[in-house]
Amino acid sequence: MTAMPDSRPPAPIRTEALEALLTERGLVNADAINGLINRFVNDVGPMNGAKVVARAWTDPEYKERLLSDGTAAVGEFGFSGPQGEHIVVVENEENMHNVVVCTLCSCYPWPLLGLPPDWYKDPAYRSRIVREPRTVLNEMGLALDESVDITVWDSSAENRYFILPQRPAGTEDLNEDELAALVTREAMVGVAQVGAPA
Amino acid sequence: MDGIHDMGGEHGWGSVTIDPDEKVFAEEWEGRAFALGAMSGGLSGTNLDAFRHSLERLHPLAYLQDGYYGRWLACAELLLVDSGIIAEGAVDARANNLLGKETPEPPDPEVNKPQYERGGGGSLRQIDDVPKFAVGDQIRARDLHVDGHHRMPRYIRGRSGTVKALRPAAVLPDATAHFTGEDPQHVYTVTFDSTELWGPDAEPATLNIDLFESYMEPRS
Numbered sequence: 146m147t148a149m150p151d152s153r154p155p156a157p158i159r160t161e162a163l164e165a166l167l168t169e170r171g172l173v174n175a176d177a178i179n180g181l182i183n184r185f186v187n188d189v190g191p192m193n194g195a196k197v198v199a200r201a202w203t204d205p206e207y208k209e210r211l212l213s214d215g216t217a218a219v220g221e222f223g224f225s226g227p228q229g230e231h232i233v234v235v236e237n238e239e240n241m242h243n244v245v246v247c248t249l250c251s252c253y254p255w256p257l258l259g260l261p262p263d264w265y266k267d268p269a270y271r272s273r274i275v276r277e278p279r280t281v282l283n284e285m286g287l288a289l290d291e292s293v294d295i296t297v298w299d300s301s302a303e304n305r306y307f308i309l310p311q312r313p314a315g316t317e318d319l320n321e322d323e324l325a326a327l328v329t330r331e332a333m334v335g336v337a338q339v340g341a342p343a
Numbered sequence: 344m345d346g347i348h349d350m351g352g353e354h355g356w357g358s359v360t361i362d363p364d365e366k367v368f369a370e371e372w373e374g375r376a377f378a379l380g381a382m383s384g385g386l387s388g389t390n391l392d393a394f395r396h397s398l399e400r401l402h403p404l405a406y407l408q409d410g411y412y413g414r415w416l417a418c419a420e421l422l423l424v425d426s427g428i429i430a431e432g433a434v435d436a437r438a439n440n441l442l443g444k445e446t447p448e449p450p451d452p453e454v455n456k457p458q459y460e461r462g463g464g465g466s467l468r469q470i471d472d473v474p475k476f477a478v479g480d481q482i483r484a485r486d487l488h489v490d491g492h493h494r495m496p497r498y499i500r501g502r503s504g505t506v507k508a509l510r511p512a513a514v515l516p517d518a519t520a521h522f523t524g525e526d527p528q529h530v531y532t533v534t535f536d537s538t539e540l541w542g543p544d545a546e547p548a549t550l551n552i553d554l555f556e557s558y559m560e561p562r563s
Contacts, residue, residue: 153435153438154435154438154439154442156372156376156409156410156412156413156416157370157371157372158438158441158442159416159420159434159435159438160372160375160376160379160416161372161375161438161441162433162434162435162437162438162440162441163379163416163419163420163423163429163434163437164375164379165437165441166429166433166434166437167379167386167423167428167429170428170429172386172428173379173382173386177378177382178375178378178379178382181377181378181381181382182368182374182375182377182378185367185374185377186367186368186374190367227381230465230466230467231467231510231511233510246351248349248350248351248352248496248498249348249349249350249351249395249494249496250348250395250398251411259367260367260377262361262362262365263362263365263411264359264360264361264362266411267356267359268350268353268356268407269356269357269358269359270359271350271351272350272351272352272353272354272356273356273359274359275351275352275498275540275550276351276352276498276537276540276541276545276546277546278546278548279546279548280546281359284358284359284360285359285360285361286361294547294548294549295547295548295549296548296549296550296551297548297549297550297551298551298552299351299496299550299551299552299553300553301494301495301496301552301553301554302494302510302513302530302553302554302555303465303466303467303511303513303530304510304511304530304532304553331361336361
């Protein structure tokens with residue numbers, strides 16, 4: 146077991162120390178570190194998943210491919226990489242709502258959604274969504290009708306689950322880009338639904 | 344292992360709130376800790392499962408207080424020390440020096456990366472074994488109590504469920520995290536009813552979880 150907290154220098158200075166030790170040994174360099182940070186701040190995030198959702202809403206054949214082989218279908222956009230070895234897409238329906246968690250750590254489909262948000266990593270979410278999902282979803286602002294069944298997916302192996310939300314009413318005239326702009330990260334994890342355009 | 348990381352079903356953690364303005368990295372150091380954590384597996388000659396296990400090896404108080412990227416930093420250090428890339432105590436000594444507290448830094452250790460056979464990149468593998476279970480089979484999650492890395496949460500142990508899907512075979516994290524081999528196995532999504540997990544008064548719900556074949560037994 147490792148050291149107790151509070152007996153160590155603060156994390157920002159330990160980060161600087163570790164980076165310096167590895168840089169001096171020629172094992173890392175600032176360009177590689179900055180490149181990785183930049184990738185997850187700017188290039189990979191929920192906007193990727195939103196494109197997949199909008200395509201599935203507008204192209205029935207794509208939707209069929211997406212639900213039968215998620216990894217290949219998201220690969221059509223070039224979305225692949227770490228934490229995306231096997232993507233399983235689950236569709237929300239009128240009477241069935243799906244929601245994703247990783248109770249053991251914070252496994253998450255990085256190529257589609259980027260790095261997980263705080264609430265997904267929060268012990269409160271990890272502990273409770275598998276036990277009282279309806280209550281937790283309510284607290285998070287999603288009040289589902291009692292007639293809607295809830296399925297929780299606990300990502301305990303290398304399969305990464307991605308929710309295809311329901312397309313909201315009143316969006317018949319929107320194109321793919323306009324639809325993608327409506328899709329939130331929370332809807333693609335299953336703690337929200339996609340709202341109609343304002 | 345049974346530890347603080349295994350949070351499914353625990354009580355007392357309060358409510359969940361979404362911050363709509365959250366940044367990917369709240370502070371600059373978090374991005375750097377993420378990058379160092381992401382690189383630590385390759386630099387230490389270990390793997391993703393060893394990284395996940397290193398999270399479980401943190402002191403429970405540190406696990407909670409460090410926060411997500413604090414844990415990544417601590418785990419990067421742990422794997423790099425294990426493999427003799429940096430010395431134990433080197434990070435704290437350097438950090439203290441950066442803070443102006445003159446501190447002797449330990450000499451470099453002998454590099455000692457784990458030696459083990461990998462069957463390829465990533466975690467998925469092709470295997471020839473015939474799957475022991477089929478969709479629709481009634482199974483029980485074995486009553487396993489594993490000291491090391493393990494990917495079946497406590498809340499599933501001994502509970503009865505139904506096989507929903509066969510997923511791609513994958514390396515067994517229990518083996519790869521400890522560098523004893525890969526032991527690739529079939530992986531199944533198994534469905535449990537909430538009343539089987541949490542008793543007759545549970546909120547109605549269905550729980551789907553991925554289990555490695557050796558975590559499962561037929562329900563007789």
